[in-house]
Structures are given as structure tokens and as C-alpha cells.
Amino acid sequence: MHVDAPNGRFAEGASLLDGRMLLAIDAYGKHLLYDFGDERWLHVHLGLFGKFRSGAMPYPPMQGALRVRIWTDAAWLELRGPTACEVIDDADRRRLLARIGPDPLRAHDRPARAVERITASRAQIGTLLMDQSVIAGIGNVYRAELLFRAKLNPYRLGTSIEPAAIVALWRDSRAVMRDGVRDRRMVTTKPKDRPHRTGVARRDERHYVYHRTGRPCFICGTEIEQALLATRKVYWCPHCQP
DNA sequence: TCTGCATGAAAAA
DNA sequence: TTTTCCTGCAGAG
Numbered sequence: 242m243h244v245d246a247p248n249g250r251f252a253e254g255a256s257l258l259d260g261r262m263l264l265a266i267d268a269y270g271k272h273l274l275y276d277f278g279d280e281r282w283l284h285v286h287l288g289l290f291g292k293f294r295s296g297a298m299p300y301p302p303m304q305g306a307l308r309v310r311i312w313t314d315a316a317w318l319e320l321r322g323p324t325a326c327e328v329i330d331d332a333d334r335r336r337l338l339a340r341i342g343p344d345p346l347r348a349h350d351r352p353a354r355a356v357e358r359i360t361a362s363r364a365q366i367g368t369l370l371m372d373q374s375v376i377a378g379i380g381n382v383y384r385a386e387l388l389f390r391a392k393l394n395p396y397r398l399g400t401s402i403e404p405a406a407i408v409a410l411w412r413d414s415r416a417v418m419r420d421g422v423r424d425r426r427m428v429t430t431k432p433k434d435r436p437h438r439t440g441v442a443r444r445d446e447r448h449y450v451y452h453r454t455g456r457p458c459f460i461c462g463t464e465i466e467q468a469l470l471a472t473r474k475v476y477w478c479p480h481c482q483p
Numbered sequence: 484t485c486t487g488c489a490t491g492a493a494a495a496a
Numbered sequence: 497t498t499t500t501c502c503t504g505c506a507g508a509g
Contacts, residue, residue: 250502271490271491271492286491286492287490287491288490288491288492288501288502289489289490289491289492289502289503290489290491290501290502290503290504291491291502291503292503292504305503305504306502306503306504308502321502321503321504322501322502322503322504323502323503324491324492324493324501324502325492325493371491373491373492380490380491381489381490381491382490383490427490451490472491472492472497473491
């Protein structure tokens, strides 16, 4: 397949991959690894702004800043604005995987290490859930929503939380994130809790607290609160999550 | 045209 | 703890 870097930021990496075969793709938390064989892995992390687009050939007119294009005779894929886009070797890959925690979406991962880290930490659970070395894959939306579903206040200290509650949160994250993968959409509300019980959740009823500052909690009607925690906005219901 | 903001994280200080 | 990097979009002026 062909690989190039229109905006030049990935020119060197693209030249290492161009003309090779893509053997496999895998995800570990928020990190994506593309196996191009012979110790050449394309490591992508989308960060806040990263976006993929893809389609059938021919290639559409190019516009905006484009980090990478990958294409064959039949199809194309393009990547813009990622936090990471680099070619790494086997040793780099091992170091990367060693510094991230268990991933709820990976079938064989277990929460034991996350339970240890959290119960031993004096940091707040809202901060710990954003730490990719504790649990890999949870971001700002799922942090807020998982804590609401668990009835845990984001400011609770790790040491104050029962191991069983952390295992329950792990299991819930696995269920909610698997739904997200299946539906390609982050819906964290249960149908029975939504004001409008239509088949598909309305846009404004997909989350319990995320981006709902000042609006009434679906469960108790209390106004949702917002604050900054671990440099990101966190949302919670002060009544349901005391 | 300009500003601020967004599902993030690493480097610098 | 602050700064930096990555991109696109909405809303203000």
C-alpha cells in the first residue's frame, strides 16, 4: 500500500512504510498500533483533535492539514491532527504497552492492577480515572458518566473506595465502552432513565452529567455541577453522587 | 477575522 | 504546575 504525508510532518515515517503491507491493527487503550512488519509499527494516538476519514478510491480533493494518507487501488484512509503519529520498533512498542494500565475493552485484561493503584492512592477518583497508567482508555466523557453510574463523587479519594466498587466500575466501563464500539456512539444513559423513552436516545439525553451543567439530573432533578479536575471539566450530580 | 473551546498528553520549568 | 502541540468549528464582532 502507499503511504505519504502531504503536510510534511510525517514525511520520514511515511517513507519507512510506503510500499509495505499492513499486517494487522490493534488498540491498547487510546493507542493504535499498525503492524507493517519487520519491526515497523505505526503508532497513532488521536488526542483531542485527531480524526480518521476513509473511503473508496478515487481520492477526494484534498483540503486542510493532512498528516498521513494511506491508500491502495481500492480504498483510502487519511489522518489529521493526531497527538502521536510515529513509526516505532518492537522495543518502543514494549515500553509503550508497559506504561499503560489494563484496558477494559481487551478481553484478557483484568482490573487487579487498577484496584491496587486506586486503593493505595490519596488522589481523587476523578483524577485516577483519567490516568492512563491506572486504567487505559477512559477519557473525560466516560470519567464523568462512569462515576455517575457508580454513584461516586469525583472528589472521593482512592483510599476511601472499596475494592468491590472498583471492580464494579471496571465491569461497567467494559459494558458501556463495548456498546460505544458496537454503536460507534457514546450513549451512557439507560433507556429507563431518559425523559423521552424513544428507541434511540435523543442527542441531549445520551449522558447523565457530561456537558449538562445547570441542567436537572434525570434521576433526582438536582442541577448538575461542573468544576475543573485534573485539568479537565468534570460534571456530577451533588445529590446522586454525595 | 477573531476568540474560545473540544472525547488528550508530553515536555518544560 | 505551566506550556506546548495538534485541527476544526461555532459564535461573536
